[in-house]
Amino acid sequence: MTEPDPFDAAGLRRSVLRAWQESPTRFREDVNAEQDLRRGGYRDRLAVELAQNAADAAGADGVLQVRTEDGQLRVANTGAPLTAAGVAALSSLRASAKRDGTSVGRFGVGFAAVLAVSDDPAVLSTGGGVRFSARWTEQEAAQLPGPAADESAGxxxxxxxxxxxxxxxPPAGFATEVRLPLRAGIEPDEVLAEFAEQAADLLLALPALREIRVGAESWTRSDDGSDRVAVHGPSGSRRWLVHRESGALAEGVLAELVPESGHAHWRVCWALPLGPGGEPEPGGPDVLHAPTPTEERLSLPARLLATVPLEPDRRRVAAVPATDAVLTHAAECYPQLVGKLPAEQRTSLVPLPGFPLSDVDDKLRQAVGDRLRVVSWLPRAAGGAVDPVEARVLDPVSPDLVELLADVVDGLLPAEFSEPRHRAALQALEVPRLDLADVVAAVSGLRRDPDWWHRLYAGLEPIEAADPHAREEFTALPVPLADGRTVSGVPGVLLCRPDDPATALSELDVSGLRIAHPAATHPLLERLGAHPAGAHELLDAPALADAVRSSAADAHAGMDVRPLARAVLRLVTRGSAPEWLGALALPATGGSARRADELVLPGSELLQVLDTAEVGPDGALGVLDPEFAAEHDAELLRAVGVLDGFAVHVEEEPTAADEDFPGARQWWAERVAADPDGAVPGRFTALRDLDLVADDCWPAALRLISRDPDGWRALREPGGYPSWWIARFALLAGHPPAHWRLPGAAEPEGLHDPVPELGLDEQVLRAAGVRERLSVGGTADAADLLSRLGDRDREVPAGTALRAHRVLAEAVAGGAVDPAEVDPPQLVRSLTGAVVPAERAVVLDEPWMLGVLESAFVVAGGGPEDTDPEALAELLDLPLASEEDVPAVPDTGSARPWRDVARVPAAARLLGITVPDGQVVLHEELHLQLRSGAQRVHWWVEPDGRVHAERTPDGLARALAWAVQRWSERFALAALLADPGAPTLLR
Incomplete structure (x- = not known):
């Protein structure tokens, strides 16, 4: 009976044997080809090749069963049974039975991998089977004539x-089974272990297989949709995220991939290991799977399984255009795998910089990186996706800040992408990181609600607290103002709360005044240079000062001054009113507006003492509008400069006279002249508007000043301008205060009349300049006093005249009076109190001259120690007595040393006077020779300094007092020389 041969195995054998016989080298070529496959490309690939064949047969949901029995390795699979084309492919060593280009290939050269374990493989199928045998082949070759028989023998x-x-x-339930009698020395368990080791990877690589059974163990694959794969095995499950794509190859590269086919397709699968919770677990170094493992090492985070053309040994990719085409498709597919991950996990699939593990790795990494840069797969904080080229990441991280900037910075990534775990991947993709300066630049020029800015400052606050350099960058942040503007730069901005007085100002158009909107106010702004907008801070703002200073001009231009005035008045307290607030324009009576310091409170006592011509629309001062005055506390109005009395003006350390005050230049000059060092006054205090007082209202004006503590203090300032001016220009009973003396003042008696009763106490009168004593403060005082001294109608006591002349001499000597500025008097008052023509008078400069002069024509200011006769003579334009003809002493007398003159040493000791070393010329009677005849005197001093004295206590006493420069002791010396004892000194 003939053995069934469904696949015409006999015909295939005849064809091969004929080829061996006809071609002497064909047998050797087949031997070499098989040995190359066995020892080279397909060594250690038994499990891979058989599983690949099983997958090709299965189509889908295939099952592969691997077991050992009777010394055989048996590998069964479900799916399509063996066909004649398959048998032809098995026996060809070169061709594959696949022609559609859609599968990996079945029963091609890869089946040669079975030769690694068996010399007698068999392939059994439900439709018939075939067997191969080294022994049978040797027997057939031995019968051939020629070289084949010779080479096969042994x-x-x-x-x-x-x-x-x-x-x-095959076993029941399976379509095909490969039976491999194991060659001696090959352990079945080791072969099964090889299958078990690769089972999980094979299920991933060969999607047509659903289960692989190896001995008693089983591995299965389950698909969760199109992109989740789980492989379950004896030791657990392994999950993968996959992305598969396929397509037709271009005609230009087709022949390189499948030479036998007119068309072909490429298939790519990217597989990413997943953890138990579905989180990505990027793998380490791997190899390219085509779809089963090659030796092309890869360093990508995901595994690539692709139909890449391989070299005949199936270990390396073929260097053909089709390879580049498939790798290009793989790179283009990679972002789709990335996009299947949750957004915060996607950067784990970015290839990080490093040395490539192979040429394929180098090409693939570059292609994947390039593709990832231009595909929108990064999540945009504002929603949607963005490609890395357009993406931006905030550094440092702040979730609140990212939320605020999401619609400001195009392409901004969510906050978690600023965390360190994403840094390396984003750097590899060259995603720009926004630093603090970038953040400030991004928000500059924005128009946002104040609440938005407040949230922005809150988001920046932790960054400012952690980064010492942040404050410098953040000072340029924009700040929304209460008036609707947004300004750049925090320093100088004023911060306010809704109930702050600044809110009223913020509603006004005050150029340069930057008040932050209350809703935007945040503590960060103050740390960056903003200031709380309290009353004090606002009153320190230059912009507000400028607005106040220009308010009067604005009022004249027709602007309503009341809103600014009311807003400013809310800021002011008595102790916080800077001087420039006097320029604040306020409404005046009659509908006009004037500076606050040019207005008087309605009903003020000041209005009762001012000249009516000086108050009103055309006057120097106006009256505050009564309705406006009623809206505000009078103390507050006074604080901004509205007048309710005579305002006090103070300048510390002035450098020149203040020309705004009448007579200030003259006062200044007199003060400088009166200072021994010629120093300028260290302080200038004035009372405003004294020159506006009505002539007949000065008593009331002085009462008003005296009731004001500040005004009273200014008036009583020693040498101050207010008292100086009032003393000269105020009018009491029709005359300046300096015209009068206090009723009880004796020193000016005869020269000044007592002040009439004006209802003013002595303190006020004294402060106003009513005289209590004789004094000369300047040229005008000197001229006035000289006039009074030369007034024949005045009965001036002789002592008063002496004191008046002494005061005048002191004023000249002290520099308070320049004689060149005073007209010399025509009449002068002499020592006797008589008024005599000036041309007959002399000024006594040496006391001994009185012995020869007529007292009625001698003007003096006191003794040698009390006055400066030269100064007085210069002022009066009179000669000195010593400049007149000096009489000679005809009697030579007796010259004696002072110490030898009787009673002189004793008297000197009693007064503590040192006896002089010089001599005195003693005379019994001392006579001088005058033109009119001899004149007796008690003592005399010649021009050469020789002292003469009569031997009398009076003469010696004066000569001795002059010699020791103790002129005031002359009377005591006279008494002691008459009776040189202690009782005389004490009487």
Whole structure:
């Protein structure tokens, strides 16, 4: 009976044997080809090749069963049974039975991998089977004439060239089974271990397989949709995120991939290991799977399984255009795998910089990186996706800040992408990181609600607290103002709360005044240079001062001054009113507006003492509008400069006279002249508007000043301008105060009349300049006093005249009076109190001259120690007595040393006077020779300094007092020389 041969195995054998016989080298070529496959490309690939064949047969949901029995390795699979084309492919060593280009290939050269374990492989199928045998092939080759018989004898033969029919059936439930009798020395358990080791990867690489059974163990694959794969095995499950794509290859590269086919397709699968919770677990170094493992090492985070053309040994990719085409498609697919991950996990799939592990790795990494940069897969904080080229990441991280800037910075990534775990990936993609300066630049020029800015400052606050350099950058932040503007730069901005007085100002158009909107106010702004907008801070703002200073001009231009005035008055307290507030324009009576310091409170006593011509629309002062005055506390109005009395003006350390005050230049000059060092006054205090007082209202004006503590203090300031001016220009009973003396003042008696009763107490009168004593403060005082001294109608006591002349001499000597500025008097008052023509008078400069002069024509200011006769003579334009003809002493007398003159040493000791070393010329009677005849005197001093004295206590006393420069002791010396004892000194 003929053995069934459904696949015409006999015909295939005849064809091969004929080729061996006809071609002397064909047998050797087949031997070499099989040995190359066995020892090279397909060594250690038994499990891979058989699983790939099973997958091709299965189509889908295939099952692969691997077991050992009777010394055989048996590998069964479900799916399509063996076909004649498959048998032809098995025995060809070169061709594949696949022609559609859509599968990996079944029963092609890869089947040669079975030769690593068996010399007698069999493939059994439900439709028939075939068997190969090295022994049978050797027997067939031995019968051939020629070289094949010779080479086969005792040598190697090609096992997979001659098939024989085999009627054995695969196990139930399987379509095909490969049976491999194991060669001696090969342990079945080791072969099973190889399958078990690769089972999980094979299920991933060969999607047509659903289960692989190895011995008693089983591995299965389950698909969760199109992109989740789980492989379950004896030791647990392994999950993968996959992305698969396929397509037709271009005609230009098709022949390189499948030479036998007119069309072909490429397939790519990216697989990413997942953790138990579905989180990505990027793998370490791997190899390219095509779809089963090659030796092309890769360093990508995901595994690539692709139909890449391989070299015949199936270990390296073929260097053909099709390879580049498939790798390009793989790179283009990679972002789709990335996009399947949750947004915060996607950067784990970015290839990080490093040395490539192979040429394929180098090409693939560059292509993947380039593709990732231009595909929108990064999540945009504002929603949607953005490509890395357009993306931006905030550094440092702040979730609140990212939320605020999401619609400001195009392409801004969510806050978590600022965390360190994303840094390396984003750097590899060259995603710009926004630093603090970038943040400030991004928000500059924005128009946002104040609440938005407040949230922005709150988001920046932790950054400012942690980064010492942040404050410098953040000072340029924009700040929304209460008036609707937004300004750049925090320093100088004023911060306010809704109930702050600044809110009223913020509603006005005050150029340069930057008040932050209350809703935007945040503590960060104050740390960046803003200031709380309290009353004090606002009153320190230059912009407000400028607005106040220009308010009067604005009022004249027709602007309503009341809103600014009311807002400013809310800021002011008595102790916080800067001087420039006097320029604040306020409404005046009659509908006009004037500076606050040019207005008087309605009903003020000041209005009762001012000249009516000086108050009103055309006057120097106006009256505050009564209705406006009623809206505000009078003390507040006074604080901004509105007048309710005579305002006090103070300048510390002035450098020149204040020309705004009448007579200030003259006062200044007199003060400088009166200072011994010629120093300028260290302080200038004035009372305003004294020159506006009505002539007949000065008593009331002085009462008003005296009731004001500040005004009273200014008036009583020693040498101050107010008292100086009032003393000269105020009018009491029709005359300046300096015209009068206090009723009880004796020193000016005869020269000044007592002041009439004016209802003013002595303190006020004294402060106003009513005289209590004789004094000369300047040229006008000197001229006035000289006039009074020369007034024949005045009865001036002799002592008063002496004191008046002494005061005048002191004023000249002290520099308070320049004689050149005073007209010399025509009449002078002499020592006797008589008024005599000036041309007959002399000024006494030496006391001994009185012995020869007529007292009625001698003017003096006191003794040598009390006055400066030269100064007085210069002022009066009179000669000195010593300049007149000096009489001679005809009697030579007796010259004696002072110490030898009787009673002189004793008298000197009693007064503590040192006896002089010089001499005195003693005379019994001392006579001088005058033109009119001899004149007796008690003592005399010649021009050469020789002292003469009569031997009398009076003469010696004066001569001795002059010699020791103790002129005031002359009377005591006279008494002691008459009776030189202690009782005389004490009487």
């Amino acid at each position: 040598g190697a033969v090609p096992v997979l060239r001659l098939p024989w029919p085999d009627e054995q059936q």
